[in-house]
Amino acid sequence: MNKTEMIDAVAKVTGVTKADVAKVINAYTDEIVKAVAAGDDYVTVGFGKFYQSERQARIGRNPSTGAEIKIPAAKVPKFSAGKAFKDAVNAPKKAAKGARKAKK
CATH class of the missing domain: 1.10.287 (Helix Hairpins)
Incomplete structure (x- = not known):
């Protein structure tokens, strides 16, 4: 969507x-x-939490040349799903597993 x-x-x-x-x-x-x-964090109970995380500086490689490059530290947005969201996503899988077990 x-x-x-x-x-x-x-x-x-x-x-x-x-x-x-x-x-x-x-x-x-x-x-x-x-x-x-x-x-700041933004939390909607049951839906999830948006928050900021720090990514440390590291050494990477240029995929075309193979040369080492320095990747600087950065702040990145993250999302963590809440319990109700996770349950809603996993509900069809649990129902499908139960249906398969019942057929056996």
């Missing part, structure tokens, strides 16, 4: 115009980006 599809889906479920949904989604994602860039 991409952003346009998400806007369409939310507009359909809520009955709000697509333009208004787009404004809300844009504001929502902008605020998450601002919070994480400032070093």
Whole structure:
């Protein structure tokens, strides 16, 4: 699903115009980006946590030449899924495993 599809889906479920949904989604994602860039965490219980992590400097290789290159340290955004999200993703697998065991 991409952003346009998400806007369409939310507009359909809520009955709000697509333009208004787009404004809300844009504001929502902008605020998450601002919070994480400032070093804060953004947590939605059950959904997940957006946070900032530090990646240390390291030595890498240029794939075309094989030459060593220095990769500088960087701050990177990360996401950790919440329990309800993980359970929702894994629910079909558990049901499918149970169905296979029942057939045997």
